[in-house]
Amino acid sequence: MVQGVTLVADQQTGGAIIARGTADRLHLHPIWLRERVNDPALVDPVNHQRLYEPNDLPGDLRVADIAALEDGAFAISFSDGFSSRFDAARLLVECGWEDDPERTPSPIAWTNASGEIPSVDFAAIDTADGMHALLDGFFARGFCIIRGTPHQPGDLDALAQRFGYIRETNWGRLFDVYSKPVATDLAYTGLALAAHTDNPYRFPVPGIQFLHCLENNVAGGLSTVVDGLALVEHIEEVAPQEARVLEELPVRFRYDTSSCIVEDASPLVERDSLGRLIGLRLSSRLDYVLPAEPEKLDLFYSGRRRLQKLANDPRFQLSFPFEPGLLLMMDNRRTLHGRTAFDGTSGRRHLQGCYIDHDGPRSLWRTLMRDGVASLGREAA
Structure with a gap:
């Protein structure tokens, strides 16, 4: 009562x-x-x-x-x-006076000092408590890790579908990440990758990305994750004018190859009607701001420089080695990811990846809250 x-x-x-x-x-x-x-x-x-x-x-x-x-x-x-x-x-x-019990946990901004890596063992996600703990960490922190998963080529298909339907792109249903002689993307080299979000040129941008380690015995190649929410909050505090311009000016992102041209324009930082962060796009090799007054562009370039520097500042990063069977699940509209350089001649580093939309994990969360065990993601959306 x-x-x-x-x-x-x-x-x-x-x-x-x-x-x-x-x-x-x-x-x-x-x-x-x-x-x-x-x-x-x-x-x-x-x-x-x-x-x-x-x-x-x-x-x-x-x-x-x-x-x-x-x-x-x-x-x-x-x-x-x-x-x-x-x-x-x-x-x-x-009326908004009480929290909705089916509402996913609120995001918690984190840095290297306050961050922790939410993770569970693969066996745990077959239980309601284990899946609940995993999704708790994912919604709060913007990423999570599952350890000890099956890790043969193609295993990611069934793993990702525990959470939602796979979204196929020009990269395929699943895409492989390893060094290639002719690389169509810098991810397919041993070069270090600056913190970024994936596919900012798409409409809509893929919501959630999985990266699944099949093999890794190279020197280097640490994976890095950064909280976009923490970056945006920091810029709002130290440079509010820059923060506003990053939310106002449309930026054109374009991916152009012989077989595919994908383009979209949107501000680097997007908010909903209540002012909450709903999206961050950052890919320093693909962005071109649209024309605007010189004063606004001065603020934009200063803000973008600040955003990129912070995204690659160790104070804001968490890093960890990919080990076979490790599955990284991250919110591609919030969490930036990258890697340190590795020596491709020292061994082999093979990841598989795919994308799903946000509604899968959200549906899974709601059914867990309502039913306790639900289907544990086998029919997540």
Whole structure:
């Protein structure tokens, strides 16, 4: 039972007024309320889709009466004769006054000093607790590691599908990362790779990347990860004008080869309507800012220089060696990754990679929160 919540009809607007204590008070539109009715006569109990069109509701719909029930819920009657029970706890979540239990954990900005590598053993993800712990770390930190996975070529296909459907690109369903005589990308050399996000030239940019180590016995080649959220927060603090321009000016990213031309333009830093970071694009070999006033471009180039330097500053990086069976899962819209140089003549370093979209792990999280064990990702999205 939810204590201290009142819901009364609002005769002036035709809706209702919900209040909690003396601080929280909100007017609720009658159609807003009616669309949240979860009655089997109006909403399919299996797929939870409405069995009616919202436009079929009367335009002059009003709340006729509200009665408080003994269990803390409310019975609401509408002017068209329909009545339904409304759960107070769910209304508080819908109003934004309580956390949604299905909402994924909030991101936690980290640096080298505060960062930790969230990891679990492969066997653990067959349990609800193990998968829950892994996803906790992933959503909070923007990356996670699974150790001891099967690591034959192609094993990544089944591993990634534990979390969502694989998104195929011109690189293939799975792509191999190792030194090649004719490299179509710098990843296929032994050169060091600066911190970057993958495929910033795509629309939409791939949401989540997996890198799976099949073999590694070379000298060097440490993998690096950087928290884009921490970078953006730092620039906001020390250079707010630069931070604003990085969010305003569109930047064109283009990948151009004999078989593929992919291009998109977007600011390096993207936020949602509430000001939360939703995307960071950084790939220093592929970006071209669009024309703008010289003063803004001065700020942009200064901000981009600062962003790139911070992204490759050891204070913001975590590094670790790839070992056979290690699977790195990272949010490609938040986490930057790179590597130190390695000597390709000293052995062989072979990774396989692929991409999935964000909705897979989010769906998996919600079903785990609702059902406890769910399908553990075998039908994640």
